[in-house]
Amino acid sequence: MTIFMKKNIIITVSIVISIILILLVWSKSNKHENNIINRKYLNSLNFQQLTSFNLKKGANKLDVFDNEIFLQNSEKKDISLIEGKSENLIFNYGALIKNNFPESYTIIVDSIFMFYPSKRAVFKSNLKNSNVLVEKKLELPFTRGVAVDNGFVIKECITADCINQQFTLYSKDFKVQKNFDVISHRNDGGLTQDGFFVKGKNELFFISYLLPDIFCFDSEGNFKYKFTTIDNRDDNLEVVKLRKAAYTFKKNPFYHQLTASIGGNILYVHSNISDQKKDSNSDIIDMYQISDGSYIGSFTLPPRNNIKVFDYKILGNNFLVLYADNELVKYKFNKPQNF
Template sequence: MKQKTILLVTILPILIIVGLWSLSEMKASRDNGFQRKKSYLLLAPSHILQCSQPIKEVAAITNSFAYITTLSPGQIIVTDHNGIEKQVMRLNVDSIDFQETAIDFPDAYIIGGNKLTVYKCNLETQTSQKLHPPGPMLTRIASLGNGKFVFRQFKNGIRDQVFTRYNVRSNSFHSSKLLPQSFNDGGVITDGMLHYDSVTNRILYVYFRRGVFECLDTALNLLSSYKTIDTFSTFQNTSARIKQRYSFLSFTSHDPAKFINYSSCCADGLLYVFSMARADNEKPEYLSKNMPIDVYAIKNGKYLGSFYLPMIAHEKIQSLKVLGNLLIAVYYTQVGYYKIPSFS
């Protein structure tokens, strides 16, 4: 009897582990009801830029250079299109908790979101001007050019975020609009990425937790809503927690963040989306090392095809930027330079 008990105690944990592993494998391999066009498979980087500190994003790509920001406020790494470092700029800005950088050469705009601050910096003279727009904190920005921006930010009296238009020259806001869906949760469930495409003159909002992107005009009117190719048309986080301490509110999600669209960018009338959703014609082990980039036409939301970018040193893409057939992907401490196929 003792031997049977010892044997059962020994085997039971192994059976539990095997069962959990089998369950996770079943979930990972479960079909999601869509397929990707894999006309273009895995792309290899033409160059990898190694950095000594974490990279934030590619602020801009011009005809000659790429401007890459780090987590140090005001620091910009300038490379050519082949990934060769040309210069490291250190603009005169204060330390800020949250920053986004937009470049409209020769000007760079460094925007602090927690305590709303805008630095207008001249990249040629490296001088800066500090502005304090009247308004609460922001979480996303998109540059329309010529010192005009669209922000996603909080608004007094509303437990959610709105889109607003801001003009640096007048240091003023001109309009604000709520998203079509609001949950009074500080914008946690509806969080996403904000872009502007100059070719179609459209503002895009790509949801993180839902397979949908919205198209707006520059007056912030919703023009159309398009589905991505996956089947996740509803929000994958369904609730958020609101905490109040004294006069301050904080918002957190009840559920672990489940990303559908992890990162995105737009250029020349096309939207590029790094999707976390597995297609039925993809194997989980392939996606553990490679990341699908889905391409859509902004004018009608049509899915045009996909290609894959590799992880580098086990790092996945944090952000990306495209100009022509050049795609620059920011990982964590590395930046990959890719030549991508034409989808036009």
């Protein structure tokens, strides 16, 4: 083989490698472009700070039940009632639940319902004296639960590996009323759904952490419809280990939705997906019509010394924001018109 031929081969190989690299870069770029969210930001919204105070006990979750504000500290297993600028401890569930996972709970009048998936247990306790009124162990493993008007909605497992699940409506005496097999099944080892419930006066939503899916129920726990967020990506998260309703993934999961709240006819969803118009440090809220899940628009929460938002809730015309784990700020919120 001549030197000239060797040079030609080297040049040809270099060109082929360059083309492959260009195609790979283009493919990644094109994939990224397909994932860009086209948000419509509503500039007419404004926030006026009313109050702010530092939390002595710390908190990682904010809830509103019957127009009262509650804070949950999962590490201390405390639930406190906020009155003015005072934190009043009303319930400690350390005797019921041993791990530090922020277990979901629902408060109805003077009763609190705690859901403990790793023990398949549901507890009903009296808020005034912390006495356990009901302790029920469910037959099937479950991952999430919420109390509704006539009972409970439980997201329970329907396969041994707990990857495929369904929503089940239980009566107050824990009898199965209906099954809603509306979560897409998959057989590739990927998790179908994990997320959280958001309860309003007349509706209930289950919002996925890892997928763009949102499920809507009425106040009695009957399934109504499902819709997808404007971030319509489906990240296949392969489960490699499951132990007591806790998942271990092959790769670290990316949470698409972080928290949410209901205000009037709007579902406000805290998205973890940034876009070209806002930087990654912005706390972006996407708004959806409760009636049909249609997208309305987006806005960003007021920044606070680059501290990320842990949780938020809407109470009347006020927007309550929990910054990090130690500051609760109340804003007067100018809601979108006609909603």
